[in-house]
Amino acid sequence: MVLDTVSFCTYLYFFLGLRRMSTPTVAESANKGAPAPVVPGTAKRDAILLILAFAAVYVIWGSTYLAIAVGIESFPTLLLPATRHLIAGLILYPILRWKTGIRPTAGQWRTAIITGLLLLLVGNGGVCLAERTVSSGVAALLVALVSFWMVLFDWLRPGGLYPAPRVVASLILGFGGLVLLVGPAHLGGSERVNPTGAGILVMGSFAWAWGSIYSKHHDLPKSPLLGVAMQSLAGGSALWMVGLLSGEGRQLHLAAISARSWIALVYLIVFGSGIGFTAYVYLLKKSSAARVGTYAFVNPVVALFLGWLGAGETITLRTALAAVVILTAVLLVISAPHKNPIEAAEILPNPGEA
Secondary structure, three states: OOOOHHHHHHHHHHHHHHHHHHOOOHHHHHOOOOOOOOOOOHHHHHHHHHHHHHHHHHHHHHHHHHHHHHHOOOOOOOHHHHHHHHHHHHHHHHHHHHHHOOOOOHHHHHHHHHHHHHHHHHHHHHHHHHOOOOOHHHHHHHHOOHHHHHHHHHHHOOOOOOOOHHHHHHHHHHHHHHHHHHOOOOHHHOOOOOHHHHHHHHHHHHHHHHHHHHHHOOOOOOOHHHHHHHHHHHHHHHHHHHHHHOOHHHHOOHHHOOHHHHHHHHHHHHHHHHHHHHHHHHHHHHOOHHHHOOHHHHHHHHHHHHHHHHHOOOOOHHHHHHHHHHHHHHHHHHOOOOOOHHHHHOOOOOOOOO
């Protein structure tokens, strides 16, 4: 969980690459419509970047659940994500304003505030609260339900898309996996997941899906990273206010925060909010929505493995069975055929550990 030179250079490479893609040069604008010249080594470089981006989204976002568990060992629960997102927003927003030259409108700020509250305050804050009683691997598994909520929201909204029979079947299967996790006690000789923690995670994934659908149909800056920075400022500020109002300010003692928790916070800021988001935006530009959506399937697997390896979390028979059921359902949703790229993109939740 330590930022090394290679990772930092990778982040800068992605960031500068996105900048070049989002801002065409004068020559590019003048020759718009003409065949792009083949630059030696470009295809190889793009292939390497694509592999690195997928690896970043798969592994980094899968590992943030364990980082949260480590962070809340000595950080107040809500002040951990509050600090993470506010710092990320304060760093990224001025840089992206300068690089893109975009001045967000009042309407765009309104969208960013609403989505920031849904995604970060309720969604990410809920994950942190739930991990007090639920293991990081199981938390990731339950957050994967966000794909199902998105299908339902997109169906119910005015002019929404009716889900195909295969998707409907996957929804039923996915919720069956949820019932398996929190259902009858002592199933397979293992205890059920804490119902309160599971309920918070379901509400958090519900809010994340709602915020994702809302952001796709309301105005945000053309630069996706600038929109993320605005959401981070709004959500981080809200988390700080709620955390202080709930009395977490009295629990914050900097001297009592362990080195492990500080490292986890730095990891969440640099890797989760920096490299992870940048890689995700890069993938959306360079790959199909169906392929990018596979992160929703891979992240829980990575989280379960890292929780077992790094935190000694037990993978019970109940958890294993529920994982197979839920992840099969997620795979059915994200691999379902779509009539057009826009429809395929509708099932993608906003980036992050949700």
